[in-house]
Amino acid sequence: KAGVTQTPRYLIKTRGQQVTLSCSPISGHRSVSWYQQTPGQGLQFLFEYFSETQRNKGNFPGRFSGRQFSNSRSEMNVSTLELGDSALYLCASSGGLTQETQYFGPGTRLLVL
Amino acid sequence: AQKVTQAQTEISVVEKEDVTLDCVYETRDTTYYLFWYKQPPSGELVFLIRRNSFDEQNEISGRYSWNFQKSTSSFNFTITASQVVDSAVYFCALRTGANNLFFGTGTRLTVIP
Numbered sequence: 001k002a003g004v005t006q007t008p009r010y011l012i013k014t015r016g017q018q019v020t021l022s023c024s025p026i027s028g029h030r031s032v033s034w035y036q037q038t039p040g041q042g043l044q045f046l047f048e049y050f051s052e053t054q055r056n057k058g059n060f061p062g063r064f065s066g067r068q069f070s071n072s073r074s075e076m077n078v079s080t081l082e083l084g085d086s087a088l089y090l091c092a093s094s095g096g097l098t099q100e101t102q103y104f105g106p107g108t109r110l111l112v113l
Numbered sequence: 114a115q116k117v118t119q120a121q122t123e124i125s126v127v128e129k130e131d132v133t134l135d136c137v138y139e140t141r142d143t144t145y146y147l148f149w150y151k152q153p154p155s156g157e158l159v160f161l162i163r164r165n166s167f168d169e170q171n172e173i174s175g176r177y178s179w180n181f182q183k184s185t186s187s188f189n190f191t192i193t194a195s196q197v198v199d200s201a202v203y204f205c206a207l208r209t210g211a212n213n214l215f216f217g218t219g220t221r222l223t224v225i226p
Contacts, residue, residue, distance in 0.1 A: 033213060043204065045213035056213055088156055092214075100146045100165075102214060104158035 002027065004093050004105035012111045018079040021108045025072050025093030031055075032074040033102060034066060037088040046089075049074055078110075086112045115140045117207050119217035126195050127225050134190040134220045136205030142166075147181065147188045148206040148214065158204065164188060195224045 005024045013019050025032050033056075034046040045058040049068035066076040072093075078085055088109050092102035116139040126132045138147065149161040162172065164181050172179050176193045192199055202221045206214040 035214075042218050043214075043216040045215075048213060058213065090156075090158060092158075098163075100208060101148070101160060101163050102208075103160055104150070106155065106157040109156070 004091055004103055006089075006091050006105040006108050008108060009106065010109050010111075012113065013081050014113050015081055015083060017081050018077060019081060019110060020075055020077045021089055021091075021110075023074045023076075023091030023093075023105060025074070025091075026095070026103055029093035029095030029103075030072050031094045031099070032068055032072065033092045033094070034074070034076050035090045035092065036060075037090060037107075038084075038086070043090075046076065081112045083112050086110060115142075115207050115209060115212075115215040117205050117215050117217035119205055119220050121220045122218070123221045123223070125223045125225060128197060129194050131191060131193050132195055132222065134192075134203050134205075134222070136188045136190065136217060138186050138188065138205070138207045140207060140209055142209040144210065146208045148208065149179065149188075149190050150204045150206060152202045152204060152219070154201075161190075192222075195222075197224050197226050200224045 007022045031050045033048040035043050037043045047066050048056040052068045063079045068074045088107045090104050090107045092104045094102045118137045145166045147164045150158040152158050169181050178191045180189045200223050202219045204219045205217045208214050
């Protein structure tokens with residue numbers, strides 16, 4: 001099976017812009033979670049989607065949003081970018097017989113200038 | 114509240130030495146899952162192992178072994194005969210119920226040839 005894929009891999013934006021990141025889960029997985037990784041805060045949970053519904057949400061401002069499509073692909077959007085949003089954004093999928101285990105994609109490195 | 118502590122920030126060993134990465138967790142849930150992930154410089158989090166709270170059996174997989182002890186809330190990871198390819202950041206994580214993963218701060222392992 002193909003693993004989790006994320007696009008784009010690298011992104012440079014300026015403050016105030018918005019950005020959309022995409023994640024395609026492992027085939028058959030219906031849950032997609034997003035995490036932000038920064039040197040200062042480590043790995044932090046953003047949100048989780050299951051069957052097109054947000055099932056869980058971390059402690060991030062409303063500028064961070066997401067959605068999931070009927071094919072389980074997911075997108076996350078960050079509006080009004082701030083310098084502190086520079087991070088590695090990781091997507092993970094889970095499902096099937098090992099639904100407790102999350103498998104991660106390669107991440108999208110976002111740099112906000 | 115859930116918490117994962119990885120007290121070792123950085124470890125350096127010479128190739129072929131054994132090394133143990135420590136992980137201590139906190140949770141009031143009786144059902145939970147513990148994980149170890151490896152993050153090489155490329156950034157992707159690679160799943161290594163999952164342990165259920167009701168299964169305290171230790172596990173060995175090649176040069177890797179894991180020691181899960183509920184009495185001390187620890188889930189330690191040992192690499193035997195370390196190799197340069199083991200150099201990475203290793204994360205311990207905790208998942209309760211249908212919730213997200215709570216990550217430790219990671220341990221950066223450097224294996225010196």
